[in-house]
Amino acid sequence: MSRRALQAGEPVLLTDRKGRRYLITLVERQEFHTHAGSVAHDALIGGSEGMRVRTTRNAELTVWRPTLHDYVLKMPRGAQVVYPKDSAAMLMLADVFPGARLLESGVGSGALSLSLLRAGAVVVGYEIREDFALRAAENVNRFLGSEAADRYQVEIRDAYQGIDAEDLDRVVLDLPEPWQVVPHAAASLRPGGILVAYTPSIVQAAQLHEACDNGQWTMASTVEVLHRHWHIKENAIRPEHRMVGHTGFVTTARRLATQ
Numbered sequence: 189m190s191r192r193a194l195q196a197g198e199p200v201l202l203t204d205r206k207g208r209r210y211l212i213t214l215v216e217r218q219e220f221h222t223h224a225g226s227v228a229h230d231a232l233i234g235g236s237e238g239m240r241v242r243t244t245r246n247a248e249l250t251v252w253r254p255t256l257h258d259y260v261l262k263m264p265r266g267a268q269v270v271y272p273k274d275s276a277a278m279l280m281l282a283d284v285f286p287g288a289r290l291l292e293s294g295v296g297s298g299a300l301s302l303s304l305l306r307a308g309a310v311v312v313g314y315e316i317r318e319d320f321a322l323r324a325a326e327n328v329n330r331f332l333g334s335e336a337a338d339r340y341q342v343e344i345r346d347a348y349q350g351i352d353a354e355d356l357d358r359v360v361l362d363l364p365e366p367w368q369v370v371p372h373a374a375a376s377l378r379p380g381g382i383l384v385a386y387t388p389s390i391v392q393a394a395q396l397h398e399a400c401d402n403g404q405w406t407m408a409s410t411v412e413v414l415h416r417h418w419h420i421k422e423n424a425i426r427p428e429h430r431m432v433g434h435t436g437f438v439t440t441a442r443r444l445a446t447q
């Protein structure tokens with residue numbers, strides 16, 4: 189599948205020598221324009237990943253199928269997305285597996301949904317904003333196609349009001365007051381189920397711990413994920429000067445059985 193030629197309708201990533209990245213969808217007879225000239229999509233359609241092309245102004249571009257990481261950072265977004273370093277950790281901490289029955293709220297731009305669906309989960313999303321729900325569905329469909337879209341159902345509703353599901357394996361939260369969802373998650377998760385929540389502020393994480401401290405939950409834990417990139421060139425080997433200092437915290441807890 190992935191070795192087949194690039195086709196019209198596919199998203200592709202173009203990279204230039206300076207590391208700039210452009211995400212486009214291939215359309216027959218269209219042109220891609222940058223300040224460094226243009227390229228006909230037809231020069232890419234039928235080609236292969238890793239192929240180099242030249243713009244009308246002789247700049248070199250390389251074409252790739254975007255990774256999920258590339259796609260999430262370049263796709264259209266309204267709400268702030270969960271960054272790949274955090275969604276990667278959330279997949280492992282929530283132990284997301286193929287066929288897992290999962291509730292996600294809010295859905296936002298669908299960045300986190302993309303990771304959950306890629307890992308094989310069956311996702312019901314609760315999102316209060318219809319425009320975001322539509323954009324998330326489009327983002328999922330464009331990158332993962334109809335097989336994943338069939339496992340993704342977004343409802344326009346307020347997660348603070350309750351969850352209409354039983355026997356969920358996982359509840360995944362990225363909304364301002366996740367503690368308001370904790371009682372609903374307790375009722376909807378099966379024993380042993382996992383709650384995972386992303387919060388930009390540690391005060392939100394602390395409030396979540398407090399909500400889980402009621403005998404229904406155990407193993408509450410919060411982590412932040414820091415990536416420090418390294419500059420490696422000949423003898424100059426050192427950490428990069430800059431790093432992303434803060435995105436958010438990831439809090440997990442596990443549902444006990446009701447005795």
Ligand code: SAH
Nearest residue numbers: 267270294296297298299300316346347362
């Ligand atoms: N995780 C998403 C971003 C979510 S941003 C991503 O990676 O793309 C937070 C979202 O929660 C927003 O879209 C907001 O509209 C939604 N939201 C806020 N309160 C909510 C509530 N009570 N119920 C459902 N969704 C809510």
